[in-house]
Amino acid sequence: MDSIPVKSPKVYEIIFNQIKESFISGELKPGDKLPPERELSNRFKVSRTSIREALRVLEINGVIEVRPGDGTFIRQSEVQSLIEQLTNSIIKAEDNMVYEMLEVRRVIETECAFLAAQRANSLDLQNILKALEEMGRSEHDEELGLRADLLFHNSIAQATNNSIFAGLVHTLSDQMKNTIRATRRHRFKESGHFQETLQEHKEIYYSIALKDAEKAKRLMNAHIIRIREQMAAATLECIGDDAKIASYQNEKDHHRNAEGDK
Amino acid sequence: MDSIPVKSPKVYEIIFNQIKESFISGELKPGDKLPPERELSNRFKVSRTSIREALRVLEINGVIEVRPGDGTFIRQSEVQSLIEQLTNSIIKAEDNMVYEMLEVRRVIETECAFLAAQRANSLDLQNILKALEEMGRSEHDEELGLRADLLFHNSIAQATNNSIFAGLVHTLSDQMKNTIRATRRHRFKESGHFQETLQEHKEIYYSIALKDAEKAKRLMNAHIIRIREQMAAATLECIGDDAKIASYQNEKDHHRNAEGDK
DNA sequence: TAACAATATTGGTCTAACCAATTTAAATGA
DNA sequence: TCATTTAAATTGGTTAGACCAATATTGTTA
Numbered sequence: 001m002d003s004i005p006v007k008s009p010k011v012y013e014i015i016f017n018q019i020k021e022s023f024i025s026g027e028l029k030p031g032d033k034l035p036p037e038r039e040l041s042n043r044f045k046v047s048r049t050s051i052r053e054a055l056r057v058l059e060i061n062g063v064i065e066v067r068p069g070d071g072t073f074i075r076q077s078e079v080q081s082l083i084e085q086l087t088n089s090i091i092k093a094e095d096n097m098v099y100e101m102l103e104v105r106r107v108i109e110t111e112c113a114f115l116a117a118q119r120a121n122s123l124d125l126q127n128i129l130k131a132l133e134e135m136g137r138s139e140h141d142e143e144l145g146l147r148a149d150l151l152f153h154n155s156i157a158q159a160t161n162n163s164i165f166a167g168l169v170h171t172l173s174d175q176m177k178n179t180i181r182a183t184r185r186h187r188f189k190e191s192g193h194f195q196e197t198l199q200e201h202k203e204i205y206y207s208i209a210l211k212d213a214e215k216a217k218r219l220m221n222a223h224i225i226r227i228r229e230q231m232a233a234a235t236l237e238c239i240g241d242d243a244k245i246a247s248y249q250n251e252k253d254h255h256r257n258a259e260g261d262k
Numbered sequence: 263m264d265s266i267p268v269k270s271p272k273v274y275e276i277i278f279n280q281i282k283e284s285f286i287s288g289e290l291k292p293g294d295k296l297p298p299e300r301e302l303s304n305r306f307k308v309s310r311t312s313i314r315e316a317l318r319v320l321e322i323n324g325v326i327e328v329r330p331g332d333g334t335f336i337r338q339s340e341v342q343s344l345i346e347q348l349t350n351s352i353i354k355a356e357d358n359m360v361y362e363m364l365e366v367r368r369v370i371e372t373e374c375a376f377l378a379a380q381r382a383n384s385l386d387l388q389n390i391l392k393a394l395e396e397m398g399r400s401e402h403d404e405e406l407g408l409r410a411d412l413l414f415h416n417s418i419a420q421a422t423n424n425s426i427f428a429g430l431v432h433t434l435s436d437q438m439k440n441t442i443r444a445t446r447r448h449r450f451k452e453s454g455h456f457q458e459t460l461q462e463h464k465e466i467y468y469s470i471a472l473k474d475a476e477k478a479k480r481l482m483n484a485h486i487i488r489i490r491e492q493m494a495a496a497t498l499e500c501i502g503d504d505a506k507i508a509s510y511q512n513e514k515d516h517h518r519n520a521e522g523d524k
Numbered sequence: 525t526a527a528c529a530a531t532a533t534t535g536g537t538c539t540a541a542c543c544a545a546t547t548t549a550a551a552t553g554a
Numbered sequence: 555t556c557a558t559t560t561a562a563a564t565t566g567g568t569t570a571g572a573c574c575a576a577t578a579t580t581g582t583t584a
Contacts, residue, residue, distance in 0.1 A: 011568070012318070016546055021426050047569045049311060052535090056274070056318050059384045068535045103377075104370075112370040162362045167351030168430075189572030206318055272536070298565055309538045314566090330566045333545030 005188035008143055011046050015054035015093060023063075023074070034064065034072040040128070052211065098179050098231070105172050106224040109153060112139035113204060113220035125157035125209050131155050132198075132205055139194050146181050152172070154219075156208065182228065186234035273308050277316035280306065285325070285336065293336035296326065298335070345386050345429030352433050360441050360493065367434050368486040371415060374431060375466060375482035378421035379475035386421035387471050392415050394460075394467055401456050410437070414463055418482075419471065445489065446498035462488070 022028050034040070037055070041048040055072060058064045067074050116124065131151035138145035157169035168257045173180070187193050200223055207215040284290050294304070301316070303306040317334060320326045327337045350361070378386070392472045393413035400407035419431035437444070449455050462485055469477040 015273050038534080049570090050568065053315065055317050055535095056315050060322060060435075066535070067577080069533075069575075071534065071577095092490050097344070097426075100426045101344070102339075103424055104426045104430070107367075107369060107373040115365075162365055163354075163365045164352055164359065164362050167354060167365070168348060171344075171347045171351050175347070274536095300565080311537065317566095328566065331544070332563065332566075333546095412529090489529080 011050040012035065012053035012057065012171070012207045015040075015044055015046065015051060019054065019058065028065050028074055030074050032074045034074070036071065056193045097183035098176070098230070100104055101172060101176055102224065102228050102231070103167075104195050105169075105176070106221060106228075108165065108168055108172070109157070109224060110217050112157045112160050112165050112207065112215045113216040114165065115162065115165070117208045117211050118215070119161050124155065124161075127155040128152065128159065128205050132201055135198060135201060142181070142185065145184060145188075147178065150177065154203075177229065180227075183231045185202050187230050193198040274315035274319065275309065277302075277313060279318050281316065281320060282325070283436050290336050291337050291495055294336045294340065296336070300350075301506050333415040341425045345426065346432070348426070348430060349433045352430075352437060354482055360438065361490070363434060363438055364493070366485065367431075367438070368483065368490075370427065370430055370434070371419070371486060372429050372479050372483045374419045374422050375470065375478040377424065377427070378418045379470045379473050379478040382470055382507035385468075386417065389417040390414065390467050390470065392489065397460060397463060404443070404447065407446060407450075408439070411446070412439070414425040416465075421470070441493065442489075445493045445496050449492050465480045490513065 019028070028034070033125070035043065037048050037051050040051045055064065055066070059066055062074060062077075065075050067073065075085065087242055103246075116128075120128075129240050133152075135145060135148035135152060138148050153173050157166045160166065187197070200219075204216060204219045204223065207219055281296075282288070290296070297305065299310050302313045315327065317326065321328060324337060324339065326334050326477065328334045335394050353368075354377050359514065379389075382390075393410050397407060397410035397414060400410050416428070416432055419428045449459070459497065462481075466478060466481045469481055
């Protein structure tokens with residue numbers, strides 16, 4: 001049987017976090033001199049090697065400055081930015097990719113909706129409708145709902161009669177499967193949101209079926225923007241750390257601009 | 263007297279660079295297994311300690327992944343593998359899909375221009391300008407002109423600071439290289455068209471530099487539509503067969519709609 | 525007091541072990 | 555013969571102790 005894939009934290013990670021804590025708690029301020037490596041080694045009861053590896057992480061991220069023969073010092077700079085460095089260092093920046101993917105999805109799928117409204121034949125419409133029906137039956141089946149959701153978007157892409165769009169949407173949505181699942185789960189915890197989302201999809205379908213390309217485009221755009229907001233909300237709920245929230249806010253600022261689709 | 267503050271590079275920094283070099287030179291590819299620490303230690307004639315500190319830097323930068331008891335591996339970034347998958351979606355579309363590809367390009371690059379106008383930093387702008395300058399020097403060098411053209415579009419995609427867009431544009435433009443070459447050749451046969459095209463690119467650059475996102479978007483959209491028209495014209499000239507002309511007309515009808523980007 | 529020299533402190537590097545996780549190869553049994 | 559189990563080899567993780575080089579501190583001297 002597969003055991004739990006809990007990877008034992010390395011010593012340097014532990015030390016890194018310890019030092020991080022003393023910084024966030026205000027015990028260490030910019031300009032302060034850290035204890036010598038040998039003393040840290042004694043204090044934490046680990047080898048100097050491990051201490052040094054932890055310091056290396058801090059150094060690379062610009063949190064500390066090492067002066068040979070003198071000592072190790074907390075860098076003089078904004079406390080806020082240092083906290084950001086600390087939070088971003090171990091937590092890899094891969095989170096960012098989800099936002100990038102959504103940005104790409106928004107552009108592509110918005111156009112897909114536009115083209116689908118112009119080009120969809122009856123079979124295409126039938127496929128979209130089928131996905132919609134399945135979605136309607138999925139209120140109490142998470143996996144079915146996810147499948148139907150993906151199918152809905154893929155059917156629209158298929159309806160553009162542009163196989164490249166279809167391929168791109170398929171790859172992107174498949175790649176985001178886990179994110180979408182998490183977001184849906186979070187959103188559907190509140191009753192009513194399921195019907196609300198279903199209605200959103202229905203309206204996209206109607207505008208495509210009625211060949212109102214502009215409307216389909218607008219609705220799809222709004223739909224994906226909403227997904228991003230839900231995703232952000234879901235992310236927020238999972239973290240209580242102020243620093244992380246601050247860092248997320250920056251993320252949001254950075255990505256907010258793309259919404260203008262006048 | 264104060265001597266020059268040249269801080270002697272630390273060993274781990276040197277090793278870090280060495281490994282980075284062999285990665286950039288293609289000697290090390292994603293997924294490759296690095297030699298064991300002890301062997302690296304021998305090969306570079308430094309202690310294992312220093313090797314480990316260098317590996318630590320690579321690790322927190324997300325370049326490598328260490329698996330205890332197994333080895334150290336070049337990490338395949340999620341973004342990279344996603345782009346590879348997306349590339350597959352595009353490559354699968356064979357030669358005769360130039361119109362479909364152009365349709366995708368129009369959507370993506372239009373958005374790239376929009377985002378680039380909002381996010382480009384001075385280095386990004388510098389890169390775009392460099393491509394533009396090269397383009398200006400390429401009136402009598404077909405291949406140089408083609409390279410500069412591709413570079414121009416890729417630089418803009420890079421300026422979005424969205425690596426997925428960058429990857430997509432790179433793949434798309436690379437895939438269409440031959441088509442673009444043929445189109446340029448056809449168009450530049452008539453004198454004046456070279457300067458005209460150059461001017462077109464310049465205006466896109468200006469609007470990005472001036473952060474006029476809406477204008478950049480509009481110009482890029484028009485630019486790619488024009489490329490399609492030129493492509494169609496070039497195709498027409500190469501065929502005398504009425505049937506093919508008729509079939510092209512159908513193509514055109516089929517694809518004309520997407521132009522509305524109001 | 526100012527300049528210099530000796531000393532102590534501190535980070536940088538090295539060697540040589542041993543531990544723990546993992547893979548690989550050999551041995552074993554059905 | 556094939557699958558399973560076991561033992562050995564490989565590899566990263568960690569420790570201890572030593573020495574070097576750069577810097578700071580202290581003490582001495584002119």
